[in-house]
Amino acid sequence: MNEQLTRIINDVLEDSGRPPCSQIEPEMRLREDLGFDSLDLAVLAVQIESAIGVDVFAIGLPLTVEELRSRFEQKT
Amino acid sequence: VSKPFLIDSLHDTHVSYEKLAYDVTSKKSIEEPFDEEFECSSLYELYVWLVAALASNATIAMLQSGKIRFIRVNPVNKNEPTSIDSLVEACGRSQALVGILTSGTTDQPKLIWHTLETLVRSVRVDRSHRDDVWGLTYHPSHFAGLQIFFQAFFNRNTIVNLRGLSPAPMSGAIKQLQVSHISSTPTFMRLVCSQRDCFPKVQRVSLGGEICTEATLGLAKNTFPNAKIHNLYASTDAGQLLISDGNVFLVPREFAEQFQVIDGELAVHRSLLAKSLREIVDTDFYLTGDLVRVHQESPLTIEFLGRRTDEINVGGFKVNPLEVEAAILAMDEVVDARVYGCSNSVTGQVVGCDIVKKVDADLPTPKFRSRLAEQFPAYKIPRIIQWVDRLPSTSSGKKQRRS
Numbered sequence: 001m002n003e004q005l006t007r008i009i010n011d012v013l014e015d016s017g018r019p020p021c022s023q024i025e026p027e028m029r030l031r032e033d034l035g036f037d038s039l040d041l042a043v044l045a046v047q048i049e050s051a052i053g054v055d056v057f058a059i060g061l062p063l064t065v066e067e068l069r070s071r072f073e074q075k076t
Numbered sequence: 077v078s079k080p081f082l083i084d085s086l087h088d089t090h091v092s093y094e095k096l097a098y099d100v101t102s103k104k105s106i107e108e109p110f111d112e113e114f115e116c117s118s119l120y121e122l123y124v125w126l127v128a129a130l131a132s133n134a135t136i137a138m139l140q141s142g143k144i145r146f147i148r149v150n151p152v153n154k155n156e157p158t159s160i161d162s163l164v165e166a167c168g169r170s171q172a173l174v175g176i177l178t179s180g181t182t183d184q185p186k187l188i189w190h191t192l193e194t195l196v197r198s199v200r201v202d203r204s205h206r207d208d209v210w211g212l213t214y215h216p217s218h219f220a221g222l223q224i225f226f227q228a229f230f231n232r233n234t235i236v237n238l239r240g241l242s243p244a245p246m247s248g249a250i251k252q253l254q255v256s257h258i259s260s261t262p263t264f265m266r267l268v269c270s271q272r273d274c275f276p277k278v279q280r281v282s283l284g285g286e287i288c289t290e291a292t293l294g295l296a297k298n299t300f301p302n303a304k305i306h307n308l309y310a311s312t313d314a315g316q317l318l319i320s321d322g323n324v325f326l327v328p329r330e331f332a333e334q335f336q337v338i339d340g341e342l343a344v345h346r347s348l349l350a351k352s353l354r355e356i357v358d359t360d361f362y363l364t365g366d367l368v369r370v371h372q373e374s375p376l377t378i379e380f381l382g383r384r385t386d387e388i389n390v391g392g393f394k395v396n397p398l399e400v401e402a403a404i405l406a407m408d409e410v411v412d413a414r415v416y417g418c419s420n421s422v423t424g425q426v427v428g429c430d431i432v433k434k435v436d437a438d439l440p441t442p443k444f445r446s447r448l449a450e451q452f453p454a455y456k457i458p459r460i461i462q463w464v465d466r467l468p469s470t471s472s473g474k475k476q477r478r479s
Contacts, residue, residue, distance in 0.1 A: 015459065017442065038391055042422040043459045049420070057421045 001026070001065075005072050008051060009034070009065075012044050026066035034065070052076050081229075083253055084237035085245070087118040093160045093232060100128045101158040113145045119237055122216055123225065129174070130167040130192075137175035137187055138217035145175075164230065168192075173351065176219050178312045188312050189352035196226050198316035205231040208279075211238045211250060213260035218472045219312045220285055224259055239473075247273045258300075259308075261285040261473040262292045266412050269295040276302050284308030284316075286474050287380055288323065289402040309380065311364060314348045327376040335376055341384060342366045367396070388416070390455040391423035400427065400456055403448060409437030414467045414475050418460050428460035430467055 001024050010020035013034070021034060030036045036044065045057040056062070056071040078092040103124065116122040125144050129136040137145040170192050177185040210228045212235050214221035228235045236253045238246050246268065249255070255275075259282040260268070278300045283292070288307050296305050309325055310316035318325040327335045334345035343361040346354050353362070365385060368378040381396055388395040397415035404413040411432040417425035433439055441461055448457045468476040 015441070017445070038423055039426065039454060039459060042391075042420045042426040045420040045422050046418045046426060046428075046460055055421050061422065 002069055002073060004051065004076070005048075005069055008044065008047050012036070012040055012047060015043065016040055024065055026064065026069065028065045029063055030061075030065065030068065031063075048072065079232060080234045082120055082123065082235050082237070083249075084119045085249065086237060086240050087120065089118060089120045089237075091120060096124065096127065097158055097160040097163045099124045100131060100163060103128045113139060113143050116142045116144060119212075119216055126174075126225070127163065127167060127229075130170040130172045131163055133171040135173040135175075138177065138222075140177060140185070140217075142217065144217075160232075164232070168230065174222070175352075176217065176222065176312055187352075188350045190315070190350045194315040194348075194350050195222060196230070198223065198310075198319075199226045199230055201230045205233065207256070208233045209254055209256045210235050211255040211258040211260075212236065213238050213258065213264045213473065215239065215472055219310060219315070220259065220261075220472070223310070223316060243267060243271045247271050247275075250275050250278065256280070258282070259284070262288040263412070263467070263469055263475050264473045265292060265296055269299045270411055273299065275300050278303045281305045282308050284310055285472065287382055287398045287402075289398075289405050290323070291402070291405045293322065309366075311366075313350060313353055313362070313364065314344055315350065317344065317348065324371055324377060324379045327378070329375065332375065336361050337368055337370050337376070337378065338363065340367055340369075342368045342378065342380075388425050388427055390417075390425055390427060393453075393455045395427055395456050397427075400429070400448070400452065400458065403451060404429065404431065407439070407444075407447065409434055409439040412467055415458060426460065427456060427458045428462075429458035430462045430464045432464060432467060 062068040175187040309318040367381040371377040382398040418428040
């Protein structure tokens with residue numbers, strides 16, 4: 001799993017008052033498994049954009065960690 | 077000893093009214109019509125050109141960073157007496173057109189042309205103002221800065237420049253030069269008050285240009301214990317309009333027919349507008365862009381909530397950044413805060429904020445958030461938080477509203 005992305009995901013979790021996820025798996029779904037709501041996803045989008053300069057959510061919401069990771073790594 | 081017109085320690089300026097009169101009438105270049113921009117090297121030079129333009133009924137644009145553009149110049153009549161009395165008198169009946177840039181907290185600044193009518197609407201000249209000393213905190217080219225100039229100039233008061241000074245020398249200047257009147261934005265006032273100093277000799281403090289929270293009013297009351305503290309509502313579009321001692325403004329009887337609230341936004345009659353706007357506005361009422369809450373219909377009593385363009389839209393939920401800012405500013409640990417929208421493709425915008433903490437404050441992010449959660453739904457609570465040393469502000473001393 002991409003370290004930078006793991007850190008951003010955990011920052012967003014911690015930020016909304018939840019414990020970090022020690023084992024982020026590619027097949028995990030952002031909403032159902034990680035518990036992201038729309039606001040968390042919005043924050044995730046802003047944080048990723050400020051880290052890599054690209055809005056990876058612009059082409060639509062990624063559903064899984066894997067989908068997010070591949071978009072993230074394509075752009076970094 | 078004649079009275080100083082301007083004391084500006086940043087430029088080593090200490091000039092009398094007599095010297096101003098002399099310098100204005102000896103401006104040779106004003107005799108030749110020209111249309112060009114030039115940058116004034118000091119606050120004093122800018123005032124000399126402004127007075128020269130007023131005395132000669134010129135058309136003059138006040139641009140950014142102290143630049144001036146003369147559009148049309150009528151030569152100063154060299155045969156006229158050059159005393160300060162005749163100069164002040166000539167300025168008082170001036171037909172000059174003065175272009176002022178809108179402050180542009182969110183939009184590109186644009187030039188609005190004023191005649192003396194809208195520029196000096198709120199200026200009061202009488203003996204009770206004879207010994208006032210004005211602290212200038214605004215950019216001299218902006219509407220609020222020009223208000224200070226006119227109020228001081230027509231009463232022959234001394235202007236003390238405070239703008240650009242860091243807090244310690246500013247405190248010194250207010251005390252040593254016995255500044256009696258200060259007009260500033262709430263943002264600037266929080267900077268002055270951050271020194272925890274006390275200025276018992278200041279008689280009047282006017283706040284304007286932005287919404288002033290109760291917390292800021294309270295700070296000003298502690299810092300200026302003997303001053304009357306007022307809140308002003310003015311705009312570059314219409315000049316100074318309302319005055320209040322709190323956040324709720326009563327529209328005075330003489331304006332009763334000229335104010336309306338349309339869909340939560342304040343509208344003023346076109347007759348109150350600056351000349352150039354009055355000429356192009358084709359409706360009777362002009363929307364100011366200022367959102368208000370009506371406390372009473374008659375006489376109209378309103379509270380300002382913020383600019384329409386500042387509203388943050390989080391997935392369809394509207395957030396007024398000033399409401400959130402007020403809650404943050406009410407926290408003891410906080411010196412200043414700026415709330416704004418961060419664009420994203422998930423919810424359109426999400427609330428972000430920059431916060432300046434007090435030096436010794438213990439306010440970790442989770443504690444900060446949980447306090448706001450006591451009063452706000454989740455979408456209003458800032459999610460992008462940056463702890464900073466200083467907030468960005470516009471050249472007019474207002475908080476920068478763009479993210």
